Amino acid sequence: MTHETMNAPAAPREGVRLHPVTVKKVIWETDDTFTLQIDLGALGNTFNFLPGQFNMLYVFGLGEAAISISSDASQTGTLAHTIHRVGTVTSGLAQVKRGDVIGLRGPFGAGWPITAARGKDVCIVAGGIGLAPLRPVMYAMLRERTAFERIILLYGARSPLDILYRVELEEWAKEHNVEVLVTVDRGDSSWKGYIGVVTTLFSYIKLDARATVGYVCGPETMMKYTIDEMGRRGLAEDQIYLSMERNMKCAVGFCGHCQYGPEFICKDGPVFALPRIRHLLDRKEL
Amino acid sequence: MQTENLTDILRQHPFLAGLSEDHMQVLVGCASNVRFAEGAPLIHEGEIANKFYLVRAGRIALETDVNARGKIRIQTVGPGDVLGWSWLISPFRWHFNALAVADVRAVALDGECLRKKCEDDHDFGYEMLSRFSRVMERRLEATRVQLLDLYTTSPGARV
Ligand SMILES: Cc1cc2nc3c(=O)[nH]c(=O)nc-3n(C[C@H](O)[C@H](O)[C@H](O)COP(=O)(O)OP(=O)(O)OC[C@H]3O[C@@H](n4cnc5c(N)ncnc54)[C@H](O)[C@@H]3O)c2cc1C
Ligand code: FES
Numbered sequence: 043m044t045h046e047t048m049n050a051p052a053a054p055r056e057g058v059r060l061h062p063v064t065v066k067k068v069i070w071e072t073d074d075t076f077t078l079q080i081d082l083g084a085l086g087n088t089f090n091f092l093p094g095q096f097n098m099l100y101v102f103g104l105g106e107a108a109i110s111i112s113s114d115a116s117q118t119g120t121l122a123h124t125i126h127r128v129g130t131v132t133s134g135l136a137q138v139k140r141g142d143v144i145g146l147r148g149p150f151g152a153g154w155p156i157t158a159a160r161g162k163d164v165c166i167v168a169g170g171i172g173l174a175p176l177r178p179v180m181y182a183m184l185r186e187r188t189a190f191e192r193i194i195l196l197y198g199a200r201s202p203l204d205i206l207y208r209v210e211l212e213e214w215a216k217e218h219n220v221e222v223l224v225t226v227d228r229g230d231s232s233w234k235g236y237i238g239v240v241t242t243l244f245s246y247i248k249l250d251a252r253a254t255v256g257y258v259c260g261p262e263t264m265m266k267y268t269i270d271e272m273g274r275r276g277l278a279e280d281q282i283y284l285s286m287e288r289n290m291k292c293a294v295g296f297c298g299h300c301q302y303g304p305e306f307i308c309k310d311g312p313v314f315a316l317p318r319i320r321h322l323l324d325r326k327e328l
Numbered sequence: 329m330q331t332e333n334l335t336d337i338l339r340q341h342p343f344l345a346g347l348s349e350d351h352m353q354v355l356v357g358c359a360s361n362v363r364f365a366e367g368a369p370l371i372h373e374g375e376i377a378n379k380f381y382l383v384r385a386g387r388i389a390l391e392t393d394v395n396a397r398g399k400i401r402i403q404t405v406g407p408g409d410v411l412g413w414s415w416l417i418s419p420f421r422w423h424f425n426a427l428a429v430a431d432v433r434a435v436a437l438d439g440e441c442l443r444k445k446c447e448d449d450h451d452f453g454y455e456m457l458s459r460f461s462r463v464m465e466r467r468l469e470a471t472r473v474q475l476l477d478l479y480t481t482s483p484g485a486r487v
Contacts, residue, residue, distance in 0.1 A: 169478055169479045170478075170479030170480070171479075172479075198478065198479060199479060200477070200479050200480070204479070225404075227474055227477070227478075227479075228400055228401065228402060229389075229400075229401040230398070230399070230400065230401065231391070231398070231399050231401065233389075233401060234366075234387070234389075234429040234430065235404075235429075236387070236404050236406070237389065237390075237401050237402060237403050237404045238403050238404060238470055238474065239470060239473045239474050239478055240478070241470070241473065242470055245406070245408055245409065246406055246407065246408070260478070260479060261478060261479060261480065263476060263478055264478040264479060267473055267478070
């Protein structure tokens with residue numbers, strides 16, 4: 043089975059339509075990052091997604107932004123999106139309250155190729171809000187625990203206050219054969235965990251390079267250092283998958299805004315095997 | 329017996345991988361097994377640096393005083409890592425504080441003893457220096473990356 047068929051979009055054409063959905067709950071994860079829990083209403087009966095896919099969230103009167111789905115794909119009727127407030131739309135989304143209606147188009151893109159990791163160890167590396175699109179991967183793998191060998195999650199955040207999903211990270215770490223290592227760039231005297239960039243965590247795990255699949259999500263500079271480190275530890279490039287989350291407009295392959303050579307990030311990605319997008323890592327966004 | 333055990337322990341530490349048997353015996357003469365309970369200090373900023381540690385288990389935080397902001401933790405070292413190279417470079421003073429943030433087991437190497445052995449046996453001295461240079465190079469690289477503020481989202485560096 044090819045990567046493309048393994049993690050093909052669930053319903054690509056459906057995504058063009060804008061659906062009104064209701065905000066069920068707003069959870070502030072950190073000072074500037076929050077999770078919107080969304081009630082899909084009637085859309086819930088038909089809405090399916092794959093871990094790694096994203097929606098376009100529309101704030102009426104302001105515009106829309108691509109946001110990954112951060113909830114469990116096996117849940118029906120509701121969805122979660124974890125959003126870092128950076129500009130117009132994300133600040134608009136930060137203002138919404140329980141009961142407010144926002145617009146949603148999606149799901150879009152190709153997800154993480156979970157099938158590629160069956161029977162293998164999985165090394166998930168996330169930086170900052172890059173943990174959000176990988177949370178559904180953790181849910182999916184933990185639900186089918188015996189289908190995978192070791193699950194290693196390496197997560198880097200700026201400071202202890204910027205760590206997402208703290209409670210879940212602790213719970214995952216208690217699971218059999220799951221290692222969760224969290225590091226921050228700087229901590230105060232109450233922080234007893236790791237300090238240093240996420241790549242330093244590789245020193246504290248044993249990687250069986252020939253039997254490991256790597257999933258990486260974070261800012262592109264962080265991903266570059268991470269894939270270098272994975273390479274140094276013997277992971278083959280075609281065993282490494284990245285999420286390339288670059289600027290988007292239509293999200294369905296019409297406008298060409300996210301096109302780099304033959305690849306449309308919105309419909310061929312955002313998740314790609316490294317050999318397909320290595321050349322993009324040194325290219326600035328259009 | 330005690331020395332034999334220590335040699336075995338040293339042989340397993342990644343910092344000493346591939347070290348010749350002769351050099352291992354030189355080193356073991358300056359080594360001792362140590363433990364630090366969580367919260368115990370290992371190094372005080374400004375004091376004479378006369379040791380380094382090969383960490384076997386636990387975690388050590390390096391911190392520095394940033395006057396108004398209090399103590400900031402800037403790095404941790406853990407199993408397989410080396411703590412401290414100021415014993416090697418004049419004026420032999422520590423530039424930071426270090427304390428155990430989880431119970432630590434390590435091998436302490438006496439800096440004065442080692443410096444003397446490096447002087448007496450230049451091959452051994454070269455071996456030590458080249459191993460420490462690799463550690464410093466990796467540490468410098470990690471610090472440089474840390475300064476990049478890797479998790480900041482910015483256009484072209486999404487998420
Ligand atoms: C496939 C995909 C999945 C994504 N998933 C998520 C997700 O799960 N959670 C999430 O929070 N974001 C996610 N993003 C990023 C998100 O789409 C952007 O942050 C968002 O579009 C910014 O829109 P805005 O209107 O708030 O900012 P704009 O108003 O467009 O920008 C305002 C200011 O912020 C700067 N800016 C824009 N984007 C960013 C950014 N990402 N970081 C820092 N500064 C920025 C601009 O240069 C400008 O100065 C994803 C992007 C893609 C393509
Ligand atoms: S965003 Fe329009 S083609 Fe991808």
